[in-house]
Amino acid sequence: MQEFELIRSIFQSSIMAQTEGRSDILLGIGDDCAQVIVPEGQSLVFSMDTLVEGRHFPFDADPVDIGYRAVATCVSDLAAMGAKPAFFTLGLTLPESDPQWLAGFAEGMAELAEPIGLLLVGGDTTKGPLTITLQVHGYVERELTPRRSQAQVGDDIYVTGTLGDAAAAVPIVTGELHVTAERFDYFYEQYWRPSPRLIAGMALKRVVHSMMDISDGIGQDLQHITRASGVGARIDFNALPVSDMLANWQPDSARILALTGGDDYELCFTAPPSARDEIQLILQTLHLPCTRIGEITESGYAVDGYDGDTAGWQHF
Amino acid sequence: MQEFELIRSIFQSSIMAQTEGRSDILLGIGDDCAQVIVPEGQSLVFSMDTLVEGRHFPFDADPVDIGYRAVATCVSDLAAMGAKPAFFTLGLTLPESDPQWLAGFAEGMAELAEPIGLLLVGGDTTKGPLTITLQVHGYVERELTPRRSQAQVGDDIYVTGTLGDAAAAVPIVTGELHVTAERFDYFYEQYWRPSPRLIAGMALKRVVHSMMDISDGIGQDLQHITRASGVGARIDFNALPVSDMLANWQPDSARILALTGGDDYELCFTAPPSARDEIQLILQTLHLPCTRIGEITESGYAVDGYDGDTAGWQHF
Structure with missing residues (x-):
């Protein structure tokens, strides 16, 4: 060839x-x-x-x-x-x-x-x-590389951007679902043009304890951090950040998509509460929304305010 | 998964x-x-x-x-x-x-x-x-890395091992051709278990001008060296090394397979005539046969003693 x-x-x-x-x-x-x-x-x-x-x-x-x-x-x-x-x-x-x-x-x-x-x-x-x-x-x-295995009990858990848009976009990009032109343009872009958070990752590496990108949904992916670090986690379901476009379109399922849907490629990271001001400053400087969604605990895995299944995102 | x-x-x-x-x-x-x-x-x-x-x-x-x-x-x-x-x-x-x-x-x-x-x-x-x-x-x-682009006019052209076995083996491994058990065992092994010439490559890197591995047949692959180096080459068809097993089995086509057949993964390299003794010593020490098959010329591409097509090995 x-x-x-x-x-x-x-x-x-x-x-x-x-x-x-x-x-x-x-x-x-x-x-x-x-x-x-x-x-x-x-x-x-x-x-x-x-x-x-x-x-x-x-x-x-x-x-x-x-x-x-x-x-x-x-x-x-x-x-x-x-x-x-x-x-x-x-x-x-x-x-x-x-x-x-x-x-x-x-x-x-x-x-x-x-x-x-x-x-x-x-x-x-x-x-x-x-x-x-x-x-x-x-x-x-070498000494500044964030790993999945370094989360510590008491760490805050953060995610960048918003979650759930790419999962909501799947039936649109496959052509199964027809929506308004405005929605189509927005969600098509969210699915096909994810923004890898390179600058955020480089800026945050000095502050975080652990970091990973979210490809299969935060509900599932966060467990890679907890397992690798030998800790637990508690997430506040209602704190999961969703876009206005998604909240307006699917008010009842937006946060479920944010929890279980994949393909958003935002960063999830953990850092000690003492770093809150510094993290806020970094993300403000980058004009990148960042949300504290929970904390690292000694053991277990809880999603407060949600009683469904956290796992199971399959790309198609 | x-x-x-x-x-x-x-x-x-x-x-x-x-x-x-x-x-x-x-x-x-x-x-x-x-x-x-x-x-x-x-x-x-x-x-x-x-x-x-x-x-x-x-x-x-x-x-x-x-x-x-x-x-x-x-x-x-x-x-x-x-x-x-x-x-x-x-x-x-x-x-x-x-x-x-x-x-x-x-x-x-x-x-x-x-x-x-x-x-x-x-x-x-x-x-x-x-x-x-x-x-x-x-x-x-960095400074000892052989490249395809460094062949010089007057260089000897060498190949390690023998050529053509893997190409001859293809109809055997696909089951299209049935042969004696001895032949099956030998050629099956030649096809499925090529020996990457790692030690030879490491030992030769100080001596050679250019080097590459032969995956698509020496007739075709040598032209990667001549093109990258802006030189020509002359190969002696009758000098191409073939195994006794292949020569005995297909005396008429053994050298054609050696020239045009792929998948042998021997090394082809060029080196100045002044390095002949050293090269012989290296390869003898490694108990690896090595054959001088031609020389680098100013331009053109000739296979003396053969008038067919040199190109065109397709894996299947």
């Missing part, structure tokens, strides 16, 4: 061309391996995500959207580590060689990758059912 | 458990990202390969073989950079959760990965048609 040549030519003007100005990247696409020098004092963090058509995104979606969202969801893991995005690799399995699809996909990837300095340095293309594997890499100081 | 939990439990006793003895790996599977400190003075090299069932390996193959070969073919790219294997990530798309298949696949991967110190540190599992994406990472001194 010559797709990688095509991708290369498409990226030549954007996220690949900049390789030359980067002292960390010694070799990009074109040799047996890519080669990188990690900047002094930094560690390398990386995350691999695989997205399958019909499972992680709808069939026949706009390739620009698919490309943007693939990078966004994977980069969100870098945000959770407080890392600076550096480079990525792409394993692309495609049913057929379609230059127009590839150009759109590349455009969507570049739209997010270029402004954050994330360069494409390698990968592979194969023929088969549409499957996208991305590995994104970033740099972060 | 809980497959990654299963893979983790399978690997707990082998290629994951050793993480604790490794000062370079700060975080493996279980957080938003894996985290690594590249050893001082070393660069990081990495390569991503995607393997699709029915395209890169036959349907319904033994999962142990699939696992071994997936690691072998990807690690071969590290050999070509003279790098020391360090860690890998795995993106696995599976049609269904099959613990027995996964256990076999993990066993095959560990069989090669464990003795070479290649640890599994992250990845993703999804549901879909069987597709395997591996990214392998290694360490190599």
Whole structure:
């Protein structure tokens, strides 16, 4: 397959061309391996995500959207580590060689990758059912890396932004549900263009005890922190932040979607009560809403004000 | 999908458990990202390969073989950079959760990965048609990294081992061709258990001008070196090394398979004639056959003694 040549030519003007100005990247696409020098004092963090058509995104979606969202969801893991995005690799399995699809996909990837300095340095293309594997890499100081395992009893639990919009958007983006143009535009964007909280992650890493991104719903994901840290948690269901658009549209189920729905890619973090003022200052400076939703306890897992099931978000 | 939990439990006793003895790996599977400190003075090299069932390996193959070969073919790219294997990530798309298949696949991967110190540190599992994406990472001194682009006019061209066995093996491993038990055993092994030339790559990196691994056939792959280096090449068709097993079985087509067949994963490298003695000494010490098959010229691409097409190896 010559797709990688095509991708290369498409990226030549954007996220690949900049390789030359980067002292960390010694070799990009074109040799047996890519080669990188990690900047002094930094560690390398990386995350691999695989997205399958019909499972992680709808069939026949706009390739620009698919490309943007693939990078966004994977980069969100870098945000959770407080890392600076550096480079990525792409394993692309495609049913057929379609230059127009590839150009759109590349455009969507570049739209997010270029402004954050994330360069494409390698990968592979194969023929088969549409499957996208991305590995994104970033740099972060070893001693400042937030982990899931460092939550402490008494910590406040926070989330950035609002939750539930992406889950509410699913029947809209699959075409099962027809809504007003205003709602369509808003929720389509919320689903396809999540904003990885990179700046927030970098700013918060000095303050938090633990941090992760929310991909499967806060109700489920927070348990990764509690298990890894050997602690419990109590969430206030009515404190979960939801957007005005969602609250107006689905007043009865908005908070349930916020608790159990996935794909929002906001950050969840824990920090001691003594850090409240500093956290408020950081998030105000970034103009990013941030909500205290509960606290870390010694054991157990409680959602005050809700008596349903907290688990079970499946992407489709 | 809980497959990654299963893979983790399978690997707990082998290629994951050793993480604790490794000062370079700060975080493996279980957080938003894996985290690594590249050893001082070393660069990081990495390569991503995607393997699709029915395209890169036959349907319904033994999962142990699939696992071994997936690691072998990807690690071969590290050999070509003279790098020391360090860690890998795995993106696995599976049609269904099959613990027995996964256990076999993990066993095959560990069989090669464990003795070479290649640890599994992250990845993703999804549901879909069987597709395997591996990214392998290694360490190599920046100034000692062989590249495809450094071949010089007058260089000798060498290949390690013998060529053509894996291509000859394809109809045997797909079951299309029935052969004697002795032939079956030999060629089955040649196809499913290629030996990445890691030690050779590390030993040769100080001597060679350019190096790569042979995945699509020397006739095609050597042109990656000539193009990247802006030079030409002349190969002596009758110098191409073939195994006794292949020469005895297919005396008329053995060298054609050696020239055009892929999947052998031997190294091809170029070095100045002044290095002949040293190269001979290195390869003798490693008990690895090595053959001088031609030379780098100013331009053009000639295969003396052969008038067919040099290109066109497709895996299936």
